[in-house]
Amino acid sequence: MKMSLINLIKRAAAVLMFAPAVAMAAGAALHLDKAPVSTDPAALQHGAKLFVNYCLNCHGASYVRYNQLQNIGLSEQAIKDNLLFTGEKTGDLMKIAMLPAEGKQWFGAAPPDLSVIARSRASGDGSGADWLYTYLRQFYRDPQRPTGWNNVIFANVGMPHAFWELQGEQRANITENADGTKTIALELVKPGKLSVEEYDKAVADLVSFLVWMGEPVAEKRKTIGTFVLIFLAGLFVLSYALKKNYWKDIH
Known part of the structure; x- marks a missing residue:
């Protein structure tokens, strides 16, 4: 009885371990556009503005404080205003x-917290930033959905298109392929306040801000890492010189 229970636990653990891989293999491959992520303060500030105005109504960022936005160049007064x-x-x-x-x-479904969404969405198909950048540009009108919207890479998503006034309305032209799969091509049928290029830039800025939120100290970490590598390289040179001097009478 004891051995059977142990074997059962082992089998369950194996199923849980390989279930994600099986699910990914069963799903259709996603085409993700490369996100033009920027660390420019102006882009991050614009992304923060979009996030607060369009996302923060439903999605929190409960690991980030408002005053941390001073790290992207905003003053405390600008944050307040x-x-x-x-x-x-x-x-x-x-x-x-x-x-x-x-x-x-x-x-x-409860809207997820977006503090680390850019990191949690990373997969073999691309980075989390690529997924977000593609996702936010591929909403289309679908009268069959409760919200009136659907998404190419997140089918039957519960989230409405929060940026439809900026992007406009897209229509999905669905083609049935010979192998039973479907190809969806989006067509802009009602322009929004922004042109396609302007909307893509706005989404890129928002995604850049989401990436920054996932690791606000990333740039500082990279800078520290660079100095550490320089220090270690210098230490190696000095250590090698010391070793040569110490062993010079023996070799």
Whole structure:
């Protein structure tokens, strides 16, 4: 009985280990566009503005505080004037009032926290930034969906198209292939406030900000890493010179 239980646990562990790989193999391969991620402060500030105005109503960023945005060049006063609307303080976390249960009731699933979404979405098909950049540009009108929207790379998504006023409305032209798969080509049928190029740039800025939120100290870490490598290289040279001098009478 004891051995049977152990074998059962081992089999369950094996199934859980390989289940994601099986699921990925069974799904259709995704084509992800390369995200033009930027660390330019102006791009990050624009992305922060888009995030607060369009995303923060439903999605929180509960691991990030408003005053951390000073690291992308915003002053505390600029944060107060442009990014705080309901009495928050600059030291507060970027949370939302909506409860997860309410989000599940309204959208079918609770909107995820976006603090590390750019890192959690990374896969073999591309980086998390590539997935987000593609996803936010591939919404299309679908009257069959409760929200009236669908998405090419996230079929039957519960999220409505929050940026439709900026992008406009796209229509999906679906072609049935001989092998039983479908090809979806999007056509812009109602222009938005932004041109296609301007909208792509806006999405790139937003994705850049989401990438920054996932690791706000990334640039500092890279700088420190560079100096550490330079230090180690110098230390190696000095250590080698010391070794040569120490052993010169023996060799």
